[in-house]
Amino acid sequence: MMRKVYILLALMGAVSVQAQRMDPVETHSKYIQAVDEYRPAPGQYINDIPEYEPGDTEQDMIRKCTERLADNERGLVALGAYGGYITFHFDHSIANVPGQRDFAVWGNAYQEETGKFPGGGVSEAGVVMVSRDANGNGLPDDAWYEISGSCDVDSVGKVDYGYEITYRRNPMGKIPWTDNRGQSGELDRWDRYHPQEYYPEWLPDGLTFRGTRLPQNGFDFTGSVPSSYSQYYWVLFFYGWGYADNQPNLLEDRETPNIEGCGIDISWAVDEQRQPVRLDFVDFVRVYTGLNQKCGWLLETSTEILGAEDLHLDESVARIKAATSGVRMVKADTGSADVVYDLQGRRTTPTAKGIYIRHGKKYIVN
Numbered sequence: 214m215m216r217k218v219y220i221l222l223a224l225m226g227a228v229s230v231q232a233q234r235m236d237p238v239e240t241h242s243k244y245i246q247a248v249d250e251y252r253p254a255p256g257q258y259i260n261d262i263p264e265y266e267p268g269d270t271e272q273d274m275i276r277k278c279t280e281r282l283a284d285n286e287r288g289l290v291a292l293g294a295y296g297g298y299i300t301f302h303f304d305h306s307i308a309n310v311p312g313q314r315d316f317a318v319w320g321n322a323y324q325e326e327t328g329k330f331p332g333g334g335v336s337e338a339g340v341v342m343v344s345r346d347a348n349g350n351g352l353p354d355d356a357w358y359e360i361s362g363s364c365d366v367d368s369v370g371k372v373d374y375g376y377e378i379t380y381r382r383n384p385m386g387k388i389p390w391t392d393n394r395g396q397s398g399e400l401d402r403w404d405r406y407h408p409q410e411y412y413p414e415w416l417p418d419g420l421t422f423r424g425t426r427l428p429q430n431g432f433d434f435t436g437s438v439p440s441s442y443s444q445y446y447w448v449l450f451f452y453g454w455g456y457a458d459n460q461p462n463l464l465e466d467r468e469t470p471n472i473e474g475c476g477i478d479i480s481w482a483v484d485e486q487r488q489p490v491r492l493d494f495v496d497f498v499r500v501y502t503g504l505n506q507k508c509g510w511l512l513e514t515s516t517e518i519l520g521a522e523d524l525h526l527d528e529s530v531a532r533i534k535a536a537t538s539g540v541r542m543v544k545a546d547t548g549s550a551d552v553v554y555d556l557q558g559r560r561t562t563p564t565a566k567g568i569y570i571r572h573g574k575k576y577i578v579n
């Protein structure tokens with residue numbers, strides 16, 4: 214009887230390890246390793262950051278995003294208007310450490326300069342999602358969970374959870390959209406500063422995005438600030454927590470990272486019924502623009518991403534190693550052979566030359 218229970222525990226352990234990523238590198242990085250998906254909505258920075266060049270495929274654009282964001286490169290990537298998204302991963306799974314924010318997503322939000330609007334500036338908040346590589350194929354094709362941010366607590370009734378929008382091509386013109394609430398509109402152009410096409414050139418017509426739409430945060434204060442500032446003055450107020458490109462990356466001393474404002478706790482993840490889910494690790498992070506809003510000369514509200522980082526790299530690595538070694542020990546006790554993984558984290562029996570992971574270390578078959 215005891216022995217049966219013991220074997221069951223071993224199997225459960227093996228399942229959780231398959232969803233954990235640990236690349237065979239000497240030193241792990243806390244920064245983004247690569248971008249997996251880039252599907253921006255139209256907008257004034259689209260086809261520009263990163264730049265689209267004739268003939269570029271979706272894979273080319275994803276590679277350009279990786280070049281801008283990986284290894285703390287801090288090149289900006291724009292997601293366009295509501296719904297546009299990016300997905301990225303690290304060289305290891307990010308652990309959910311109880312009671313702590315686990316990773317941060319950096320953007321280009323900033324505090325406005327007059328000092329008349331505390332908590333206001335330019336917040337173009339993006340909704341954050343997380344996923345485990347549950348099927349172990351190294352691809353972001355598993356269940357996704359949204360991070361429930363502060364609007365779910367302080368703006369009850371103002372958040373639209375089943376929002377859907379579709380954009381249509383209109384070469385060099387204003388981009389029309391319709392949504393599932395019976396509304397329609399168009400994205401304006403500002404040819405003087407952004408003269409390029411605003412619809413992502415490499416993507417098909419009729420792009421549709423679904424998700425949570427955050428309540429409007431941008432307001433027109435034209436004429437109510439000193440004349441030394443722009444006469445057309447818009448303020449986009451910060452939300453409390455749980456979003457990307459929402460609050461400034463640094464605190465007021467301009468040196469200290471704004472972990473409270475930009476950090477994400479994996480424990481905030483919810484399922485489609487907005488019920489909390491328990492995730493011990495995540496392998497992929499996605500961010501999408503959470504507002505359908507335009508603010509005068511600022512045009513459409515668009516989330517931008519500057520990078521992301523694991524806020525407790527050592528803890529993530531230690532927790533993965535603990536889980537991995539736990540399984541190995543149990544498997545050894547039951548008389549099984551060595552457990553070997555490929556670089557996508559799948560359990561395998563090495564039959565070809567290549568690099569594998571064995572006992573948590575690089576293992577070369579040649």
Ligand SMILES: [Ca+2]
Pocket residue numbers: 309310311312313314315478479480
């Ligand atoms: Ca946590």
Ligand SMILES: [Ca+2]
Pocket residue numbers: 345346347348349350351352353354355
């Ligand atoms: Ca997968």
Ligand SMILES: [Ca+2]
Pocket residue numbers: 320321322335336337458515516517
């Ligand atoms: Ca921004």
